[in-house]
Amino acid sequence: MIERIKTIAEKNIDNMYLNDFFLTWEKTDDELAAVFEVAQILRGMRDNNISPKVFDSGLAVSLFRDNSTRTRFSFSSACNLLGLTVQDLDEGKSQIAHGETVRETANMVSFLGDVIGIRDDMYLGAGNAYMKEVAKSVQQGYEEKVLPQRPTLVNLQCDIDHPTQTMSDALHLINTFGGLDKLRGKKIAMTWAYSPSYGKPLSVPQGIIGLMTRFGMDVSFAYPEGYNVMDEVVDVAKKNAEQSGGKFEIAGSMEEAFEGADIVYPKSWAPYAVMEQRTGLLRAGDDKGLKDLEKQCLENNKKFVSWECTRDLMNTTRNKNALYMHCLPADITGVSCKQGEVAADVFDQYRVPQYIQAGYKPYVIAAMIFLSKFKHPGDKLMEVVNRGTKRIF
Amino acid sequence: MIERIKTIAEKNIDNMYLNDFFLTWEKTDDELAAVFEVAQILRGMRDNNISPKVFDSGLAVSLFRDNSTRTRFSFSSACNLLGLTVQDLDEGKSQIAHGETVRETANMVSFLGDVIGIRDDMYLGAGNAYMKEVAKSVQQGYEEKVLPQRPTLVNLQCDIDHPTQTMSDALHLINTFGGLDKLRGKKIAMTWAYSPSYGKPLSVPQGIIGLMTRFGMDVSFAYPEGYNVMDEVVDVAKKNAEQSGGKFEIAGSMEEAFEGADIVYPKSWAPYAVMEQRTGLLRAGDDKGLKDLEKQCLENNKKFVSWECTRDLMNTTRNKNALYMHCLPADITGVSCKQGEVAADVFDQYRVPQYIQAGYKPYVIAAMIFLSKFKHPGDKLMEVVNRGTKRIF
Amino acid sequence: MIERIKTIAEKNIDNMYLNDFFLTWEKTDDELAAVFEVAQILRGMRDNNISPKVFDSGLAVSLFRDNSTRTRFSFSSACNLLGLTVQDLDEGKSQIAHGETVRETANMVSFLGDVIGIRDDMYLGAGNAYMKEVAKSVQQGYEEKVLPQRPTLVNLQCDIDHPTQTMSDALHLINTFGGLDKLRGKKIAMTWAYSPSYGKPLSVPQGIIGLMTRFGMDVSFAYPEGYNVMDEVVDVAKKNAEQSGGKFEIAGSMEEAFEGADIVYPKSWAPYAVMEQRTGLLRAGDDKGLKDLEKQCLENNKKFVSWECTRDLMNTTRNKNALYMHCLPADITGVSCKQGEVAADVFDQYRVPQYIQAGYKPYVIAAMIFLSKFKHPGDKLMEVVNRGTKRIF
Secondary structure, eight states: OHHHHHHHHHHHHHHTTTTOOOOOOGHHHHHHHHHHHHHHHHHHHEEEEEEEESSSOOOOEEEEESOOOOHHHHHHHHHHTTOOOOEOOGGGSSGGGGTHHHHHHHHOOOOTEEEEEEESSSSSSTTHHHHHHHHHHHHHHHHTSSSOOOEEEEHHHHHHHHHHHHHHHHHHHHHHHHGGGGGOOOOEEEEEOOOOOOOOOOHHHHHHHHHHGGHHHHTEEOOTTTTTOOOOHHHHOOOOOOOOHHHHEESSSHHHHTOOOOOEEEEEOOOOOHHHHHHHHHTTHHHHHHHHHHHHHHHHHHHHTTBOOOOOTTTSSSGOOOEEOOOOOOOOOOTTHHHHHHHHEEEEEEEHHHHHHHTTTTHHHHHHHHHHOSSSSHHHHHHHHHHHOOOBB | OHHHHHHHHHHHHGHHHOGGGGOOSOOHHHHHHHHHHHHHHHHHHHTTTTTTOOOOOOOOEEEEESSSSSHHHHHHHHHHHHHHEEOOOOGGGGSSGGTTHHHHHHHOOTHHHHEEEOOOOOOOOTTHHHHHHHHHHHHHHHTTSSSOOOOEEEESOSSSHHHHHHHHHHHHHHHTTTGGGGTTTTTEEEEOOOOSSSOOOOOHHHHHHHHHGGTEEEEEEEEEETTTOOHHHHHHHHHHHHHHHHEEEESSSSHHHHHTEEEEEOOOOOOHHHHHHHHHHHHTOOOOHHHHHHHHHHOOOHHTTTOOOHHHHHSSSSOOOOOOOOOOOOBBBBTTTTSBBBOOOHHHHHHHHHHHTTTHHHHHHHHHHHHHHHHHHHHHHHHHHHHBEEEES | HHHHHHHHSOOGGGGGTTTOOOOOOGSSSHHHHHHHHHHHHHHHHTTTTBOOOOBOEEEEEEEESOOOOOHHHHHHHHHHHHTTTEOOOOGGSSSSSGGGHHHHHHHHTTEEEEEEEEEEESSTHHHHHHHHHHHHHHHHHHHHTSSSSEEEEEEEEOSSSOHHHHHHHHHHHHHHSSSGGGGGEEEEEEOHHHHHHEEEOOOOHHHHHHHGGGGEEEEEEOOOOOOOOOOOHHHHHHHHHHTTTEEEEESSSSHHHHHSSSEEEEEEEHHHHHHHHHHHHHTTTOHHHHHHHHHHHHHHHHTTTTTTTHHHHTTTTTGGOOOOOSSSSSOOOOTTTOOOSHHHHHHHHHHHHHHHHHHTTTHHHHHHHHHHHSHHHHHHHHHHHHOOOBOOO
């Protein structure tokens, strides 16, 4: 652990101090690497009964505009580990409806707030924009001396990216393959998969192609006709692959993407065009329109029931043994639905690694917070180790 | 307090370490005695401004599938006292609906979870089974190295038992009568009482007959025809009485049960057969069926309005002065309803003891958690005393 | 800060120990001054990274019977700063509906409760009365040895006063004008203003005239015919003004009140008579009646759209430069509504001071709690400073 802590000082991460975490592609390689390292260090501390609590008090504001179990508990766990108390902003129980500006709300909840975590993935073009506005508002509040500290914004999933998920996914790969450098040249298939539900966000596939192309990986992206994602993110993936010496290709089928893959990530999502339409209908409060759209989409999805991660498909991957990944919960054929994203036997084989994958999220979030709160995070981690406070007395 | 702490070391409680608390009759006499002792010690510490905080961080997951005030606040208080932060799993705000397995949810919320508290008392045959499945899931997760610690499950009321309630009730008796050994031979009347509501769980009467028969008490159980409870628990009570040298009898009337009693616990519940029917209707989402069942039950209840704890009945108890108990809230005649479980003057006479009875619950829960988290709980308690951290600075 | 702390010892504040905070006019001048001083001290500590945590554990119970963002986060922040954990009493998820007495609920949630914060402003004649009953109940519970400590009640807004708001407002004035003594002779215009909503509580205007008359200020109170507030509070304001050597007058118009004012506080509220009618309808659950009343009130409000805080009106204040105040959120013309309480340019000019005004509330609440929990609060603050625990490690 001490060796790991020493590597933090070598990284160029000054820009993380008092800064936010929105999209992985807005961060440098050193910054991403620092998140991975600090996450591992914090995990190591807790596993060794060393408490990394660095706040004696302080609030972490959470705002979930969509359901959440995994991310909610990960955020709570991360904040609790560092000593922050989560106060949820429940828009139903607040006075916000009533025409209040984002700037005002953002400041009003942040007087003693060190962190703001937001999930806002329902409206295309809105979630990330909203988070940026909140961050700008608290930055302004800090400069105007309204706020005694600059709360850090952590993107807990927006319409563009889901960085706490994809960074956890990457950390899982790092630990599975033995290091960040070991990912170079590995083939990952990020593919669409059939699900009997509709309206699933694009943030995971977008986040995966935007992040995994950073590490020199060979990223193969496949989806049925019409299920494309945001063009901007595809451009990011292309550019990343070029810069990192990896590959990014859009494959014509699940089969093509899986062929020889080291890692597969088959997951359902809604077509970008549908998400745009849905955004309009949600905004208009058009329930009839939403119902119709849902029906039409589910019908369309059905054309692609063959996009399922089966044993046969897995047998086409490297050594018939690619690492299967999912952000969970998965639609498992015969378990959570009649016909879904993945065959039950494939899911079961990889159940434990998937749970381990999910278990990185609290530490990734804690690392993002930690890195934004201390100018010299390596020194601070060393102080924490030397302090030696036990987590359990 | 030091004397009390020393007695902990003498008890055979190794099996409590990293274990759960489901039903009192699954625990040995030593284990129950340890809960009572540790509860008293923790209470003594707090009353003397000694903080028993033993967690510097850590989550306690709560899941309430039924309304709760007393138990919710008791659980929060217990966790807070020990240093854990409660994160509620609100199934309405999570993605659980969506076909996720119990095993998956249980692991996903437990990465940094030390405790899981569950209330699930609505479905006969389901609540306790669900808790066992959660416990099995996190045990598996721990063994598979998905979870860095084994969260302890605390039953906050199931379809079978309500151990945090009945253990608090027993602690109240211990303190009222001067010791656990003083309960031997005392007569307790656990009886049904009339209430203008329906569908009240069976867990309290079942829990009381299953627990009080452990201490050599003379347990008299009475209810109107048809209002019987689970046969399995009646069998447990019979076996317990035999082993402890006490008595267990099913009396034919409230009058018979109250006659010469030292303690009375008159409380409404729904007939087992009705709870079974209700479980089916709830599962089927049959609102009309539920309404009809409710109407029919309320009608049936009315035949037994005379099952009320009145002054006249109290006058038939030992020295006209039995200790009246209730798990609260009670249906008080002329106060919370027109005609209910207890006359207002009887309730008022025992109001303060009842509130004191309720006040043991936070400490009983804290003791259950404490005993599952430390291999040598006596030594740990001594360390806490010696540390001497003040609760209020 | 040390100088400030020393002044605490000079104040006669013995009566605050183990006491509640309901209405500012129930407190002595010394007691109000102590709240201001302690709030500033706690703020100073936090700004200097000194943690004022004085509770190692303990619950703060919150009960919000009306929506809240600002006050909810302020209460959470205050409790967190001092080391208390908020447990919300959500009446929808509890068993309270069911006829339980206030005394019982109050005791049941307070076994490990140090503070109870309540917002109850919807029913005229009820909110404050409810709080008093809760306070009486826990006092009785403490005396009966049901509760090991006496929880402090903090009024987070009732039908009569909103003391955490008005004390924050006053602290803002103290810091803006350079001291409590500097407020003497300053003219403050507390006026009604038009809003396209109805049913806004009377607690802010009542609280402001009841508090600002304490400091020798010249309080000018204006509202359209029929929009009067509680007579009792007007009497309090008159008496206060007399005793403090200030003035209290009811002006005939916004213009008259603003003329030469140093401070203006234009804000909408519902007429007292309407609130009384509404209370009856809410109690009766008369939805049709409530709708009709709302319609009729909105119609009536419209007669007074000219009651808007415009630039022209501001130009009639002292040096055209009065301090504009609002408890937020304000109804801003062209921003949050078509026509509202204040012109957008006026609001914008004072946006930052208003946010700063709102930022005092966490510290005011923390000060109220602190002063009720320590017999010698000055000594305790000195101990906290000397301890020197950092808020951020």
